[in-house]
Amino acid sequence: MRPLLRRLDALDHVRERGPSGRTRPGGTHRLEAESFLRMRSRLKTMKINQNTVLQGKKVTLVPYTSAHVSRYHEWMKSEELQRLTASEPLSLEQEYEMQCSWQEDADKCTFIVLDTERWSGQAGTEEDCMVGDVNLFLTDMEDPTVGEIEVMIAEPRCRGRGFGKETTLIMMFYGVTKLGITKFEAKVGQENEASICMFKKLHFKEVAVNRVFQEVTLKLDVNEQQRQWLLEQTNHVEEKNYSVLNLQTRASET
Numbered sequence: 001m002r003p004l005l006r007r008l009d010a011l012d013h014v015r016e017r018g019p020s021g022r023t024r025p026g027g028t029h030r031l032e033a034e035s036f037l038r039m040r041s042r043l044k045t046m047k048i049n050q051n052t053v054l055q056g057k058k059v060t061l062v063p064y065t066s067a068h069v070s071r072y073h074e075w076m077k078s079e080e081l082q083r084l085t086a087s088e089p090l091s092l093e094q095e096y097e098m099q100c101s102w103q104e105d106a107d108k109c110t111f112i113v114l115d116t117e118r119w120s121g122q123a124g125t126e127e128d129c130m131v132g133d134v135n136l137f138l139t140d141m142e143d144p145t146v147g148e149i150e151v152m153i154a155e156p157r158c159r160g161r162g163f164g165k166e167t168t169l170i171m172m173f174y175g176v177t178k179l180g181i182t183k184f185e186a187k188v189g190q191e192n193e194a195s196i197c198m199f200k201k202l203h204f205k206e207v208a209v210n211r212v213f214q215e216v217t218l219k220l221d222v223n224e225q226q227r228q229w230l231l232e233q234t235n236h237v238e239e240k241n242y243s244v245l246n247l248q249t250r251a252s253e254t
């Protein structure tokens with residue numbers, strides 16, 4: 001397991017982890033306070049997903065809230081997921097702290113992935129419908145059009161069914177249309193064939209291999225042709241308001 005650079009001070013670590021605590025030492029930058037604040041002021045739009053629901057055919061993306069933390073914490077006890085996502089386990093308390101930090105931070109955007117069929121059929125609580133997460137980080141303080149994407153389909157029964165692909169497409173759609181991202185990057189363990197194949201299916205190209213961290217970097221520049229393709233792939237996605245949906249659910253339960 002690689003050493004973890006934990007978020008002790010936002011000025012030290014701009015690039016940290018997903019909700020689970022994912023991070024890569026190679027992706028962490030020390031910044032001068034001034035540059036950091038400059039970047040933060042440019043990136044405040046990243047918080048705009050806090051009330052956004054993106055409903056696709058197989059998956060629905062919802063904002064990461066405290067209601068998701070307990071299940072998330074259970075997932076991240078899996079050694080396989082820790083290895084595949086380059087994570088270390090956190091205590092439940094640390095997981096709640098991380099969720100708060102994610103909700104507040106401006107330079108990253110995260111969604112929890114739900115199984116659309118279960119969720120729209122109201123076949124249980126939202127927690128019962130959780131299958132994974134997806135994150136988008138702004139990693140280049142000079143260029144806010146670059147986004148690093150991470151995706152995890154944590155539930156083994158849901159892998160290989162198109163959930164990861166649709167999740168990534170929806171996040172890319174959101175990144176391009178709402179956050180102004182035009183260049184995507186993904187950093188994946190060299191042995192993670194499923195993930196590498198998935199990003200290649202989504203037109204990413206392998207551009208670098210880091211032999212120390214045994215990690216490949218894949219990139220996609222969204223030119224006009226790619227943008228059109230992305231819009232076609234996601235034209236079924238419906239955007240909804242999370243608060244309104246929750247109010248409706250509560251009303252139907254009473």
Ligand SMILES: CC(C)(COP(=O)(O)OP(=O)(O)OC[C@H]1O[C@@H](n2cnc3c(N)ncnc32)[C@H](O)[C@@H]1OP(=O)(O)O)[C@@H](O)C(=O)NCCC(=O)NCCS
Pocket residue numbers: 081084085150151152153154158159160161162163164165166187188189192193194195197198199201
């Ligand atoms: C990698 C991951 C996100 C893929 O999601 P998924 O839902 O299982 O994948 P999908 O069913 O959407 O498949 C999308 C493409 O990925 C590739 N793929 C998926 N599973 C694969 C496997 N076991 N072997 C090789 N390629 C695979 C295929 O190219 C597939 O396209 P196709 O169905 O048109 O052939 C998911 O398996 C996962 O989260 N694994 C654990 C955590 C992880 O590795 N996260 C990535 C860290 S960056």
